[in-house]
Amino acid sequence: MLSYIFKRVLSVVPVLFLVSVFVFLMLRLTPGDPAAILAGDNATPETLQRIRDAMGLNEPLLTQYVKWIAGILRGDFGTSLISGVEVLDLVAKRVGPSISLAVLTIIIAVLVAIPMGVIAAWKHRSWVDYLVMSFSVLGFSVPVFLVGYVLLLVFSVKLGWLPPQGFKPLSAGIAPFLERAILPALTLASIYIALIARMTRAAMLDVLNEDYIRTARAKGVGERRILFVHALKNAAVPIATIVGAGFALLISGVVVTETIFNIPGIGRLTVDAVLARDYPVIQALILLTASVYVAINLLIDLSYSLFDPRIRY
Amino acid sequence: MTHSKTLSMKAGLFASVFALAAGGALAETTVTAVMHSDLRVLDPVITTAHITRDHAYMIYDVLVAEDETGKIQPQMADVTASDDGLTYTFTLRDGLKFHDGAPVTGADVVASLQRWGKRDTGGQMIMDVTASLEAKDDKTVVWALSAPFGPFLETVGKQSALPPFIMPARIAQTPADQAIQEHIGSGPFKFVTEEFQPGVGATYVKNEEYVPRSEPASGYAGGKVVNVDKVRWLTMPDSQTAVNALQSGDIDLIESMPVDLIPLLEGDDTVAVEKRAAFGFQTMGRMNFKHPPFDNPKIRQAALLAMSQEPVLAALTASPEYYQVCGAIFGCGTRLESTTGTETLTAAGNPEAAKKLLEEAGYDGTPVVLMQPTEAPTLKAQPVVAAQQLRAAGFNVDMQPMDWQTLVTRRASMEAPANGGWNMFFTNWQMSEVANPVISVMLNGRGDTAWFGWPDDPKIEELRKEFIAAATPEAQKAAADKIQAHAMETVSYVPLGEYNFPQARRTVLTDMAPTPVPVFWGLKKSEE
Amino acid sequence: MTNIDRSAADKPLALRLLSMVSPAQTGLAPFIAAIMLLAVILLTIFSPQIATHDPLAMDPLMRLKPPSEAHLLGTDGYGRDLFSRMILGGRISLLIGICAAVVALGLGVLIGLVAGYFRLADAIIMRAMDALMAMPSILIAIGLVALNGPSIGSVIMAITIPEVPRVVRLVRSVVLTAREEPYVEAAMALGSSTPKILFQHLLPNTMAPMIVQGTYIIASAILTEALLSFLGAGISTEIPTWGNIMAEGRQYFRINPGIILWPGLLLTICVLSINLIGDAARDALDPRMKKRQA
């Protein structure tokens, strides 16, 4: 087990290395000059050149890359070219809202989607099934921002039940946190619910066709126990996998949702940074999200052995 | 929108009585404002971005400043000029202290002015004729010129884009190309560094040590009395979110309110929508003088003939209430106003004449690369409308959408359009930034060192010198008229009219100063 | 002895695809979806004939008008006719979706075949694909649009590249499974060369999952285009797409929700239909391929 974990963690290194190369190259090939952004409307070419020198943008690419990686290994992600704030500091202040939003979303999605999927599989080809399936296909088919705007229009603007924007950390209390986080989380959850419900249903249908379910029925096990004890645990591996894979989806959702509900998270930070060509910030953020993605999927891989005793490392 | 002032005042009164009863008088008052853009760069010398200037007005003070009539008045210092106009003496008033507790000295002033003089166009021109700039003692700074500089005080006391803000000498010694790392001024608010989050917002607290002048506030002059404890600037990329937040009471002020969304606030008496100041912005198009087809003055003129201001303004600002067709490059209703050469521009344009002129000039269909920023709300409409107008006159327009950051990078490229250069782009100026030929960067005709577009126009340089040297207002006006006529003939740029986005404030905010730059002294916030 | 019923999976592709059109086989949903999709496609194909106005002609003095007889759905922020823009926009959006799917499948199949068949290339290719998958696709897409400028081509590339690793993985897994099939081994025994086995026996196996995956890519590409526009990295407003129409309408949502809702509805119907057809195709083509790749 330990040596397996070690091997898996080690296997992450080349992936993250490639991510860092991709990001670095993509950014440096992008037109756009942080110096020009910093200097504003009145800059002369000469000033731009001097600012670029000061930022180290005139060095060879390889040197810049090596410096960057060396910095990361020392825990130094550099400073924002635009605001001069340290990247780590910038990111640290923004991580909280995004994480709490993501966690809330996953909780909502799992709580809603898994029962939905289970019931749909149980009542296969009934109206419940069709309803759940329609909802989940719809969840895939509506642009996230449309969901966000409609929720906003209904619950904040028309009904006035919830504030339309902003974020309060959990430390400010559960009620204030939920008040502002619930709409964005629902928006984000719409597609996630669709994804998980769909996978749960498919996995459950597979499992329900298995011989051991027939065995359980032959023992006289009741439907509820069959669904939630016998079937669900067997369906857990693909469901856990989709929760991990869906994390990628969550990230793009977060970017949009944070924009709509004006949440100071890393999604917006990244878009802003890309549009401003704030290289150190973008590099750090993409490396960070990629690491989180890889880590989550690693954890999920390792969690398989909790669900399925056949999987041992 | 307020329709009945008395009603809202009464409501405010009730609210404050209630707040008193509840013991709320001790509570901190915080004003939360959504500004026109996100504050990212904190150094007011390194960038001309308006939001950075607004930030600087919060935490820094200036030597002299315009009052509401545009006259220069003392702020940090009294100033006297020698009779020959060659020596200016600044005397700092008492009680000036930086946020770190150090007193403001002449040395700080000199260092700040010198850093400013390296970056600001007007400052550079003064520095060109500066004989010496020295602190005589802790309170006195003497600025000696080698030649008279007519608009000296106007330049030192200007409100935009780079006013000379005074910072401690140790900070002002940072090279002008490097951003400063500490944000300490002597102004009425202090910057809370820990709460600064680019992309999210910034926080300022009242500077309790600040000693305002005794005169009442007027424009940027007079006593900067702060009546609130804290000001928070929030960034909201989506203006609709800001409107929602204003209505829900999350924020108190939207500095730049999209006119389209004003109907949403109608019938809400807790919110007032109003123009902040008489003068707003000039929107304009600039052509690249270096590359075909706009290296040909006739083709530039044809483009001028093809264009018409009103559709551009309508697409940008929505309602005639908030825009004004105006051909004067120094602004309408100003001392230097002249509309020579803009008759078609302020009417419906003259595509027919433009076509004829194009033919005469032998336009061969070279594509005109028009840069369009896709995500900047006040900049994305102009090129779209202009492209349609130019096409109607027979131009072959290649509109290239890009984000604003790509645009500002690309406009610095002197390459041919095919190699990453450009032919035309659009931007906006606060009226005070184009108010005279010294300040307006578009009128710089010094070729490669001129502003983007790089016109090599010795004639306009001569005319600008004439303006600087002009001794009387009448002579200045005469020079300005000539510049207007010349600028339109060579099409230095295409003024596309003036607009003025209103602000939207919750009526709990009162006594806001009617300055073009949004300043936060003077205003009061009543409890709800 | 009990035989597993494999007949559905064994029929040739065309026959299996045909079965999905019959409502008796699959229920009504794909049938309705096909009709809806057809309607949307016809609407966009004949948009020049159906449009009431030139979708590009602007009249800033007529901006943001509510629906009227002259303007069925009202006008947008430049005074352009929303209805005409919406139906032309569908054309571009669909085009982007189809191109993205074709390019992603083409690249993915090529890389996937190589990875699935040649051990040495496999390790390197799959690490690179892992890295691509680990990067949030929307951020890569924004970055790529920023890289190449917001033209149709670069938007298609930006949507395509994050899709490629998924296709590669799918093709690779199909190839790895199919390699073990007895008929492939029989072909080896019959003296067929590697390229012949690769292209004549293995490649056709990828067709069914690729058709299914292709429909999903079309659907997600249309959505991604909308997201890119929404985040300010979309195609120029001179070329209307559902995405940029909605992105421009976003700030007027409360003034005239129709600016977003109508194109949004049309987009949703279109994507929904494509997804439903994808599901039906999947069921018809391969009953075992139940799990949708995320």
Place this chain on the structure above:
Amino acid sequence: MELRARDLSHEPVIVQIEDLVVETAGKTRFPVLKGVSLNIRRGETVCLVGESGSGKSVTSLATMGLLPKDALVVRSGTIRLKGENLLALSPSAMKDRRARDLAMIFQEPMTALNPVMKVGAQITEVLDLHSRMGTAEKRARVIDIMEQVHLPDVQRIYDSYPHQLSGGQRQRIMIAMALILEPALLIADEPTTALDVTTQKQILSLIAELQEKHGTAVLFITHDMGVVAEIADRVCVMRHGEILESGPIREVLEQPKHVYTRALLGSVPSLVPREARDDASGASVIAARNLGKTYHTGSFLGKKSQVRASFGVNFDLSPGRTLGIVGESGSGKTTVARSIMRLIEPTEGQILLDGDDIAHLSPSAMKPKRKKLQVVFQDPFRSLNPRWTIARSMTEGPLNYGMSRADALAEAKRLLKIVSLPEDALGRYPHQFSGGQRQRIAIARAVMLKPDVLVADEAVSALDVSVQAQVLDLLAELQRQTGIAIIFITHDLRVAAQICDEVLVMKRGEVVEQGPASRVLHQPQHDYTRALIDAAPGRFWDFAAGKPLVA
């Protein structure tokens, strides 16, 4: 061992199925059971025997009330268990009867147990559902039944997961679970089909033992006449949803009334080896010298491990003769076949094809040799490319070796005739054929290249017994006509006996016995061979002749 002949007429009838009609659900009703009637007395074993699709499993599922509800429905008839009509019970009442009054075990012990639950818990669950015992009492009861099914090391197995047990152990768990409440009826649906013969024998005797002990009525479903002969009191022969014939085992085996029953019995291959044929030429066309294959697993960090899938295989085979490689699952017989075919590269030894060693030839050097070596696989549904017409599949080989398309097609037509398929089969796709037909096509494809050697890897194991006989006949006929040498891989001793001249018995990668079929099957030298032959169900009976075998 001989046929059962117990008189059970005094025992009460436990289950009585009358006129059971089952149809497919939905608008187009298709009859699946057309009025099935049977009854079983206490302590009696009734075998339902039939080929695939005969409706025998549907009968058992209908009895358990486990028909897939959206696919199959009972239209009419009654199923009485101890007088009570099960079909009239509510779902919850039926649920209550299961395990308590009637229980079932299934074909696949590998999949019939919940993989994520410990087996002890799975047995205990039955008690949880149907009794009110205390924890300790339940555990004691479970341990007891586990001992009754002769599981070793019961305490350990109690806490094991199914994947940690062998197939036979799992099937014992299934039986324990089914019998823990001593139900009146046990339905066993092909419970030994997936097991090796030696395990099968143990399970069959276990069921008989427990039946004896508890007086259980057993409904045993199988396709294997050998198994029937071992355990049945009475037999019901089913085809197309009908019981064609039923009666005491001896009656049915000795004097089958129905023509189908006679055909069915006639197709059961005999365990008596074929008559020895002369080795005409003596020269071997293919030979193996010390052939072996070892798999290396593990990566640069993990422990390295080796699996010797096969080793020390030697044989010589001359034209026109058949070599059988016999073994249970995991014996390495398929590895040998794949090595000979050079689908994998052996790690040791030589393969001599016409005297040339082909063990390590490169793919291009191998190509001219491949012509001479062809293969037929087990699964007829996967051995033809489903997307290709029969013509394209059959001509693939000849075209690879430069034959013109027209000649190849003509040859394909000729061979189709030989394998008794119509000429128009050429234009059709595999899915339009039955399993037996596909296997014949696969054989025709293999002989298109006129190979010297044909490797048949379990080529008839997936086929029903009547089809099996046809395919075996076809192979024999082809061999007679072309003099092809056949290497026949099988787990089924009967099949081996029928067609092999020589037999090679493998166990865990090793050849334990080798020699002429008549000697190996008649006078096995090795214990393992003897155990295999001993375990072959119904080995005392000659089905085709309808009488006991005289040894």
